Amino acid sequence: MKYRPSPKVRKALVGSAAVAVLGGMNAPAAIGFAQREYHQYEINRPEYKARYGHWDLLAMPTKYRVNSIHATLLPTGKVLLIAGSGNSIKHFNGGRFDSTLWDPATKTFKKIPTPKDLFCGGHTQLPDGRLLIAGGTARYEVLQGDVKRAGGAMLVKNEDPDHSRTFPKGTLFRSPTGKEYASQLPVSVPRATKTVDSATGRVAVTANQARVYVEATQDGPAGITNTSEQYAIVGLRGRDADNFYGMANKLGMDKKDFQGIREAYEFDPFTEKYVLVRSMSEARWYPTLVGLADGKVLTVSGLDDIGQIIPGKNEIFDPETGTWSPGPLRYFPTYPSLFLMRGGKLFYSGSNAGYGPANQGRVPGIWDPKSNTFTPVTGLKDADTLETSSSVLLPPAQRQKVMVLGGGGVGESPKSTARTAIIDLTAPHPSYVSGPKLPAPTRYLNSVILPDDTVFTTGGSTGYRGRSASNLLQAQFYDPANNAFTPAAAPTVGRNYHTEALLLPDGRVAVFGSDSLFADKANTIPGTFEQRVEIYTPPYLYRTRQAQLGSGPTELVRGVSASFPVTDAAHITTARLIRPGSSTHVTDVDQRSVALDVQRGKNAVTVTVPRDSSLVPSGWYMLFVTDNHHTPSRARWIHIS
Incomplete structure (x- = not known):
């Protein structure tokens, strides 16, 4: 509906200058009211929308609202919002884990039973459309001073070459001085390794081991142990007591970091249920999952089951067999941004989301998982x-250019930057070159690929988690063709940590979440999680009527052409396959836009899918066609097999 100022507003607009001159007691209120009303009038004008676009708040009923930590567009066109415990220790302790399914087409919502705390796990889309979610939260951090019981890592040893053993949660380990510690999770210990010397016939047994987090059974410093000790497992006798025991170096009351889980799930978009799959060998919190050219998934980094960053033990998931296997060893800080390159290598942009030392794993580069070689890039x-920081594979993917935008210093550093930089991965010696600056230094910026080959960027804050009221109510477009930003309409909701953004099948962008540390400029009032969802309608949907893309084949093979009926086919200029986004912590390595060859007929277009599986990994995509006014059609879902 077109906005028209009321007679009262028009009167206020005309009289505001006079009121200001008179300087009456009500002048500030009158001016503020007039400014707000004029702003609403301005942003609702058709001419304004056609230039800058428009924001609307989603009418989501209260019972479906969640602390959105993860957002994924599914091949059904619905959006899965995963909160898990939603960064709420109250929810975690109460076993409340949430997910909501939103259908933008029908404007309906559904609560999804969530079996585990998937808060801060990793996820990626599988070739058949299922969403793989690996890792999550086993324990919230406890700051030094709040720790009530000593705890730490216990190595559980097994010297029995004939038997493995699983010890349940709550197993007690007793020190030589009588101090007892209880395991916080079940732990399985493989059997020992037995070797026979072929020359002498002597048998050698090498103990195997597994690690588990333990806590003292009593509060306070009496539970602290600062020496290396061997611990008896309470309840074992005879040979079992000799073969199975614990070893720990230090069990103290220092800060306890978040701890990850080993469990992995697939969310089936068609049955709309979580399905448990085989667990990883490593527990992970804040991992990145990236799809490979062969359809398998590489899982890297994360905090483990005792809250330490995993030192390069990566894993590969095979969706055909549902199994995990060891991956190439390579250390990364948590949530590293990894992009599949042509040829199957991975580009690490340097973007990450937080945990890890400042001097390790921060250098961007090209990683070959097959040979496990890493080539740093400079510039x-x-x-x-x-x-x-935010990273995005610029459209179209054939150009193999990656952009990094903004970012901040390590940890709670107050430092942030307006820097952007671009790297051409097809160059003989790829190196970053500076791009146009953002309007302000920005952390937590969301970047979304649009069908018209631009990138929409929105939100973020100057300070760590929005400190000192530093959320940025601004948005802009980056045009790779012109290497420039242009302004977009400003959002009404500030976003920083724990925020996500997704392209929808109708060409709009939905933005979720935000988790400010404080709610005031003085940093004295605790912040609350932002549950409102805001939807941005880009200018291209206000300029000309969308072309109507008719039904055609939903299954395509790389290298094959297919025809689709379309209105005004003569004016169609481009076709793009856009892989749906799967975003968390402003990290989205799934989204990519692939250019298709287009042939125009009288009432149809014929498109051809590239042959390269590293350019077009198997899976579901949105097919958009765009006219000569850069207006995209609504998407058709296409499965590439």
Whole structure:
């Protein structure tokens, strides 16, 4: 509906200048009211929308609202919002784990039973459309001073070459001085390794081991142990007591970090249920999952089951067999941004989301998982502000250019940057070159690929988690063809940590979440999680009527052409396959836009899918066609097999 100022507003607009001159007591209120009303009038004008677009708040009933930590567009056109415990220790302790399914087409919502705390796990779309979610939260962090019981890592040893054993949660380990510690999770210990010397016939047994987090059974410093000790497992006798025991170096009351889980699930978009699959060998919190050219998934980084960053033990998931296997060893900080390149290598942009030392794993580069070689790249300015930065494979993917935008210093550093940089991965010696600056230094910026080959960027804050009321109510478009930003309409909701953004099948963008540390400029009032969802309608949907893309084949093979009926076919200029986004912590390595060859007929277009599986990994895509006014059609879902 077109906005028209009321007679009262028009009167206020005309009289506001006079009121200001008179300087009456009500002048500030009158001016403020007039400014707000004029702003509403301005942003609702058709001419304004056609230039800058428009924001609307989603009418989501209260019972479906969640602390959105993860957002994924599914091949049904619905959006899965995963909160898990939603960064609420109250929810975690109460076993309340949430997910909501939103259908933008029908404007309906559904609560999804969530079996585990998937808060801060990793996820990626599988070739058949299922969403793989691996890892999550086993324990919330406890700051030093709040720790009530000593705890730490216990190595559970097995010297029995004939038997493995699983010890349940709550197993007690007793020190030589009588101190007892209880395991916080079940732990399975493989059997020992037995070797026979072929020359002498002597048998050698090498103990195997597994690690588990333990806590003292009593509160306070009496539970602290600062020496290396061997621990008896309470309840074992005879040979079992000799073969199975614990070893720990230090069990103290220092800060306890978040701890990950080993469990993995698939969310089936068609049955709309979580399905448990085989667990990883490593527990992970804040991992990145990236799809490979062969359809398998590489899982990297994360905090483990005792809250330490995993030192390069990566894993590969095979969706055909549902099994995990060891991957190439390579250390990364948590939530690293990894992009599948042509040829099957991975590009690490340097963007990450937080945990890990400042001097390890921060250098961007090209990683070959097959040979496990890593080639650093140079040229990046403000290289110490890559944490909480945004990275995107620029459209179309054939150009193999990656852009990094904004970012901040490591941890709670107050440093942030307006820097952007671009790397051409097809160059003989790829190196970052500076791009146009953002309007302000920005952390937590969301970047979304649009069907018209631009990138929509929105939100973020200057300070760590929005400190000192530093949320940025601004949005802009980046045009790779012109290497420039242009302004977009400003959002009404500030976004920083724990925020996500997705392209919808109708060409709009939905933005979720935000988790400010404080709610005031003085940083004295605790912040609350932002549950409102805001939807942005880009200018291209206000300029000309959308072309109507008719039904055609839903299953395509790489290298094959297919025809689709379309209105005004003569004016169609481009066709794009856009892989649906799967976003968390402003990290989305799933989204990519692939250019298709287009042939125009009288009432149809024929498109051809590239042959390269590293350019077009198997899976579901949105097919958009765009006219000569850069207006995209609504998407058709296409499965590439």
